[in-house]
Amino acid sequence: MHDFVFDLARSVSRSDSAREDHYQSRYLVLNSSGVEAEVNLNDKFTSVSTLDWLESVMPGDILAKFRYLRILRLLSVTSEVLPSSISKLIHLRLLEISYSRIRALPESICKLYNLQTLIILESGDQRIGMELPKGMRNLINLRHLSFFTFDSELQMPKGMGQLTSLQTLQFFNVGKGKGRTIGELGCLKNLRGRLQIRNLELVNGKEGAQQADLLKKPYVDDLGFQWGSGNREDDNDENVLEGLQPHPNLHSLRIRNYNGGRFPKWLMTMAVCKNSMDASSSTRLNKLVKLRLRYCKMCTEVPALGLLPSLQFLELKGLENLKSIGPSFYGSADDYCGLRSSRNSGELSSNLFPALKTLKLVKMPNLIEWLGVEATPTGDGNEGLRVFFPSLEDLNIKMCPKLTTAPSNFPILKKLTIEKMDQLLPVKQICSNATTLNDLWIKGMPELTCVQDVLTKQNLEWLTLEDCPNLIDIQGCGTSLKKLDIINCEKLSELPEDLHQLQALETLNVMQCPNIKSIAIPSGQHGIKFLRELRIVDCSGLKSLPAEMLHSRTSLSRLAVKRCSNFESFPIDLQQTPSLVTLLLSFCPKLTTIPKGLNPLSCLRVLSIGPFPDLRLEAELLSALASSSVRALTIVGWPHSNSLPEQLQYLTAITLLRISKFGSVETLPDWLGNLGSLERLHLIDCEKLRYLPPMAAMRRLTKLRFLSIADCPLLQESCSKSERLKISHIPTILIDDERVDLTQL
Template sequence: MAEGFLQPDSQNERMEKRGYKYLKTLLQTSLLEEVKKEWKTSYKMHDLVHDFAKSILNRNSSNGDRYLAVETINEKKSESLRTLFLEGGIADDMLSKFKYLHVLKLFGADAKKLPNSIGKLIHLHLLDISGSRITTVPKSLCKLYSLQTLRINMLEEGLPKKMSNLISLRHLHYYDHAGRKIQMPSRIGRLTCLQTLEFFNIGHQEEGRGIQELGTLQDLKGTLEIRNLELVNGKDDAELANLSKKPNMYRLVFEWGNRDRKSDKCDEDVLEGLQPHPNLKELQILKFMGDQFPQWFMNLTLTSLVELRVEDCTRCRKLPALGQLPFLKCLYLTRLDNTTSIGLSFYSASAEEDGGSGGSDTISRQTFFPSLKILSLESMKILEEWKDAPEMMSNAGEVRVMDVFPVLEKLYISDCPKLTTIPTPSRFPSLDVLEIKWNCHVLVAEKVLSNITTLSSLYLRGGLQSIESLELVKRPESSLRIEGCDSLPTDMLERLCLFPILQDVRLFRCPNIITLRGMSCAACLESLAVHYCENLRELPDDLYQFQALRCLTVGDCPRINSFGYPNHNTGQKSLLKSLEMLLTYGCHELTTLPVEMFESCTSLRELNLYNWHSLVSFPLDLRRTPSLASFKLFDCPNLIAEMPSGFGYLTSLREVQIGPFTDDSVIKFDWAGLASSSTLRCVSLCGMPDMKSLPHQLQCLTTITSLSLGDFGAIEALPEWLGNFASLEDLILSGCPKLEYLPSMAAMERLKLRRLEIWFCPLLNRRCTPQSGSEWPKISDIPERKIDFRYF
């Protein structure tokens, strides 16, 4: 579907959305837990919830209530209660009565304090206060020796000092966007049953918050972020974390704090000591200030690694040898400020030593980056070259033929202004998506694109240097996006768009583009969007022959003076039979939109024209567009000549937005046709400054659900017949300076409004004040009211 186009959800889509809503609810209430394994996410029921559900099924009615989800507590509830979900606060003495609780969840804005009596719930296995506003917890929390799962928000004073007493704790979930400031509980290493610890902020060793606390947590699994690594003294201390002996960790994040770039903090030794288990799937290294990466990168320790992200490593000169990692699929390199070259060692530690080709009787084939599908280079400010691996290497009487990036699908290069040398295009046989943006040299695009024929998406954005020299071959892109490239030559589109199956073209802020006449992609183009091209004058000369075009957007192109005309002298007619959405705005030299282009638009569902100050005529017969569901024609103040007609023939029309009107256009508008629409649900009228009443034909629109009236300068009271709009749910009034009265109380009571908005209607605003407004009784029962009382 085209962007912005609305279509009723299919039954499957509705069921999918409903299922996702239920799943989200189950996660929020801790009835399900998210489990990430490799590249799959699954959901499981917590053991406690399972046991509880089983007991519910097996119990008889005489056992009393064991589960309760309420907004307020009833003191008479049974002491046998095992599970309590409570929205709101609870008194200290009341909580102590539920002494056999196994599961307690407090949530909602009114839940602000955890009672001290929490320590008496000695059978509690799961405590969840993550959805509350509780910011401090009592010391008695540390007496919950049976507690297995704790879900908690950021606390003002941190967790209690004796958290290490919770010897049964298995899962600690700490929800906080500013988690880097949290001080970890002292002696957390004593919690030897702990399986879930989403992050660990290193503190001072003498306070029991050093990295060695992780060493005894042998059962940790899933994901762990280790922060403040600048506080670790060296390799020996880092090894105390015993990460290499934690086989169930699938994701690790190593993060150092912000420091002076000149500081010497033995980061290389620390990272060497953090060697993970070979089962690791994802690794992030952030703000590492070593010159090079550790040996365990080089010796194929990370044999299971699938994703690697290296970011803000400002001293790094040499990238690790990653080319032989068998399962690496995603590699992100960002802000490596000291890296000038991606050398041969990037492919293999032995690549530079092996040298070039030579004679040999033995030939073998070696593949580098055999599984890599996504590669991103971002903000590599001084990166100048990305060396290619040699076609072949010889060593010890053996010649090895090199294959590089055999399955790479997506390549992103951003803000690498000095990079001009990259591998030959033949190294990317599977490349599908290419993005080059933000201050990159055009040679990068030129070299990557010179022989690649596999692209389905090309995105060029922002300040490509010397783009006039770009030479491209024909290729079957399905998506072309160019944004903010102010040095594009005038014939760039002719060179870029001669592709056999181009489907999507988007141009943003390209002031050098003057014409699109060179585009010859009528056969397959489905979407054409042109925004803010201030010097564009001409659309494609064969636009009317674009048989596959579904979405056409032309906006803020003030010099376009024509959408062209079908050439009737040659028998050429409009073939825009697939067009579903037309959006145009800000084309201030156009005085009319040719109705000939709509001759075959039987699929058009959305027609949107706005901010056309020069448009004076649009005599469209809507019978040519029988599928139209949304019609918007607004902010075209000079449209006083012929206007669209035939609304009564539209059997799918659901939304209309019209205005402003002049006296002539009010008279000429097809009000009768509009009023006869039985499918219309949303009507917005604006800009009738001299009208003292609403057009009387509108009283037939009794099935609409939303009505918006704006800039009616002379109207003083809404008509009584408005009360007949039994389906009306939303009423929006704005910019009506003389409006004082709503319909009568009886009429307003017949309306079942869900929402009322009143803006910039000073007289009516005054009458709608709760204290003494005469109109207030008419609206006091409306659930949603937005009334701006500033403008009396």
């Protein structure tokens, strides 16, 4: 916590904070080792009602001293076991365990009969989930169990249904045997918010699923249904999902690994009927906002969702057997039977997918066609036609390689993402009337040769073309372009002739385009006025950048030329780019000149250079930066480089230094200790490096807080022996990305 914020919080809660002269403290924070805590803990603090224990070990019996606690938060504690003495805290109402090493809760916690809230937060990289105590059913006053894990094999404690006061239960793993079936959820009448139900393959048919009684849980507004990934009988999955009908108040629904061939009626737009009187609004999911159907591999038809009035987000992913998205997706004729009465009551719009803003079609290898619907009368006696996707702004189609056709009516589409599609026609159809499109990303499309084949009426602001091996022409993207990314387009040999006319362009990235030979800027033109970032990476055919391109580019803040094997010259005066913050110029082995005007760059903070074919270039560049404001420096050498450039010692303002690929350097120079501002040091791929600077030099690096050593085998060995004392003062040490405790070396 920032000091100012901490002081403010302390002043606000002064009457309840633990202080040496205040005997009626109600709030105590401990951040010391267990032994120190026991020594310093006075009786006057044992009556606190709120205790935060931070980042330290807890002695086994210390909690027994706080008999009046109502709130206990254990935040990043290093103990692996929660002391059993916690059972003495009979007044405890809230227990939070966040980002700790504790992997299981003791059974003694089940004696906390007054506990109302149990919060367990785990870090994202936690591989072993927390285990809940077997006797949790005894916590009869528990209202909130805020705990989530992705582990579907975790067994729920038996008898969870006895926690009748429970309101928050983020997941329930269905198990085998009495006390672990889905029927336990049926007793939890007060559940609300999010609930994910997993292992549904263990549920016995529709009647078994109905025991969860979801239809009578109006406050559960976010549901997830998940089956295991194994093969099962389709009929059972269909019956189970039919029995899991939720309350109409549902806002979000996720269905994963469902093996049924069709979806239940309750998921459709409305009950299928011949008589509008049969279409009961009480069973419609009219409040559903988000729907995700993932890996429902046996489904051959998507549910009719077109008249859901509130649906804003829809994802269809991994429906491997789906071949066609047709009229039934929007709603059959029977679905319209109650439309007039519904519209009169304000429940439904006459448009199809009236509120849908985002649609994702992902990983459907057999999808061949996506059909629209013919224009149909509104049916209310008024003139006009029913519109579909009137609100769609973001359309994402990925890994649907066989798709050959798509609708062409997207009146306000703004963003289109296409990835791994063999046919160009669907993209043409989508773009044909999408005049509002301003963001286009196409990846993995071999049929794309010219951008103008896709774009006809658009004036884009963002365009990304990636992995298009036959692309040869990118003209026609409009004059409003702000960001242009061209990545791995093998046949592209030139950028647009009118590149200089893209006066709104702020970012230009050209990467992995080996046949681009030059970037043409007509004589007399002064490049791109508002360019902020220019990156040229892995373009082996490019030999130089035109000086006109960066002439008077006062807004340019980032310039990178990397891994361009034939790049020779840099005829640019960086005095024309006074706002430059980052300069990356590396792995260009034929470079013979460096940029001019480095010395006056007062804004330059990040620099990456080398290796250069002529070591004098490196020295010249570093000399030009002697009085610069560079704070982060990466310097790369050749494998035969046997020393670091001496000019480096004069960059005393740098706080981060990366030294990479100096293959013949055995010892770092003692002048490295002159870098008194250095906070982070990275040593990378220096195979002969064995010794750090002398002890005296290392001790002069008083601000050094982080040392990383990677692919330096000899130095790694030395750090466990002769070099150990030299780095003992550095708080954080990583060797090959693993944190090292020097006391264990």
